[in-house]
Amino acid sequence: MKTFTSITATMLVILPASVFAQDEAEDTFAGHDIFFTVSGGVVSAPSFLGSGETSVYALPNISVAIGDRLNVSLLDGVSYDVYKDDNLTAGALLTYDFGREDTPSDHGLLLSNVAKSEIAGLGDIEETAEIGGYIEYSYGNIQASLSVRKGVDGGHDGVVGDVGVSYNATVEIFGKQSVISFGPTATFSDDSCASTFFDVSTAQSAASGISEYDADGGFMSYGLHASAYVPVNQNVALVGFAAFDHLTGDVGESSIVQERGAEEQVTAGLVLNDTF
Template sequence: MKKKIGLMILPSLAVPLSAGNGAWAADPGEFGAGGPVAPTSERPGGIRGKLHDWNVVVGAGAVYGPKFEGSKDFEVMPVPFVSASFFNDYVHVGPTGLLIDIYKVENFKISASGGMEFGRDEDDSDHLKGLGDIDSGAKIGGVISYSLGPIELSAGIDKIIGGSDGVTGTFGAEYSHMVGQFIFSAGASATWADKNYMKSYFGVTPLQSARSGLEVYDAGAGFKRIDLTASVTYLSSEHWFIRGQAELGILTGDARNSPVVQKETQPSVMMFVGYKF
């Protein structure tokens, strides 16, 4: 689905942007017991100062990627982006939803998450005609992460309420390193999905087969894809940044063998310009 491609790429923006120098990090004293910090040349007052406190990032860019997961056809899609952090970086809001850190100790963190699963429309591609739409649904879940210097390991699980009514789990690792005004990042992840999810996105029922011409297919639970990402972020000033990212998704298991899938490799590229208050 068109909405989904951008959201698959944007979540990793938050990690490199927090790995920079002091100009890009949260000010530790701004939420202390002493109350609001007085405006300075580095921290403005008023609304702009509040946006600075909240680590608000806004931006826009474009993604060139598949029309749907498994598509052989590609398109360019605009990608807006807004994110913010509250309460001393314990609450994060971004394009994929809400993340609340409920436990932190040294390099270990447990977070609760919420968001939306945007489903899929059969109008996204002629290849999907006859399969019907997959409705949007709410997502609730959790994430466990552990940092080892520049490397972050993570594991997350999401339950979708509505839509596919499925469960997905993602296991990944990401490396970020700053050199001058550049942040270089690379990551890898694997995504598992239960039978409900796989049946919705990759299965074909007898009725769908009759309408679409695709063969009947029963997709079972398992790992559905592996993703490899690489990005470069240039911090052009204290507030502005430019980012380029490339991603290669590889469908696996029953997802790869589904008649819904036209191509098992799913590359995408993104260019993005942002501003941090």
Template sequence: MKSRSILPIIAFIGLPSAALAQGHADQDSGLQVTISGGIVSAPSFVGDDDYQTSIFPNVTLRYGDRLEASLRGIEYTAIIGDGWKAGGILGYDFGREEAPDASDFMISGEASTDLIGLGDVDGTIEIGGFVAYEAGPFAAHFELRQGVDGGHDGLHGEARAQYRGRFDAMALPVFFGVGPKISFGDDAYNSAYFDVSAAQSAASGISEYDAGGGINSYGLGANVMVPLSAQTSLIGFVDYEQLTGDVGNSSIVQERGSQDQVRAGVFLNYTF
């Protein structure tokens, strides 16, 4: 599904260390705007074994250390103290099309036809919350999102941890983060994307399947950020997930795709 391919990409843009590394003013000073552009390679939908490479634009708005808005949604940090942060999320799950058109941003790959017969999953407005903790080089993040209007009415989320550090390369500082993560969803969420009804099976040729809730994936992510100037930085990432549980066993994944999912990209950020 498109949104699940996009979210890990957005999560790596604007690392917490980026503002410090570039010498920006403290976030309490007001509004910051980050314009990003890059190239991303990712499965055409979660569970696919065919990949697309696309140009990917994004804009992130931050106000102080409390409010952030991007394609991930709007996040408001309500609690800050002793390494902890917690707040609310208003987001949007972009859904999934059974027969998407080739995107104008795609530079390699093809629009997938694997899901024809399954029908579209409409976009969904989601509300949720997050808790984050940092202690020295270690950071952890946990979030939940509940669908309230649209293609799914389920609950899903993820938990991730990172070790962060710095090294120098060619006289430039390089900031990095690496660590594990898991994702999960309840029956309603997983059914929206991984069920195959009798009618859908007849239309698509994919075996019937009834997905339940649980752990959906586990994996490892790594990213690097290189400040090029006071406003400009280069960010790269690679992200691996193994689909598991009822999602990994879905006939969509087993018959038309792969449990192994890899995403990678490079972005140029400009902040003002």
């Protein structure tokens, strides 16, 4: 279940670290090439997945690229490329879903106001460790990707995944050779994961005033994501990003979305990366 943190970390915090590592390292742990990226920025995102309220959050992160296969990030977890050739990459990952608070105004990184009673009464969803794998195929400027993860400890024990296609191009921005990326994406989950975030039980309905609902799995959302990576100097880069997603299926029809939120979800932000 992608929150704003995992969306933005995937799009623009891990990627720049990987770019630096791939330019310098020839193989996994070759010469023990290690690159640290310290990131800071802001992101405007829904206060929870399905929310109609948009809030502004601080976005700090530290990530490490070891060789050209291993990446570790505070926000996005650990990924390792088990197989890698000129076009195909497949690997394993350990991620962390940050759950959901029924009082979004309690979020530790919140910089703006948010409605305190939007989903009060639904109860908190605990953070969840997720394990899974990914596969990416590149052909020219086109990259297709699939990621599947399973909750193993915490708020949900379901399966969630993402699929997408992106077009990556080198362009000049502010006189700097930059990289832009854009393309369609979709998310899916099983019944267990969808139920954790979008069911409303009899007790929750009484406490929140939201109608009872039983969500099944399937495709949860589809949309369009874009980002721009603009180097400032050899180590520092500015990264901008935007994402539009439309909630669909049982998730989009959930009473949480229909009565207290919105099917359209918009995320945008700006981050400064320092890689060394």
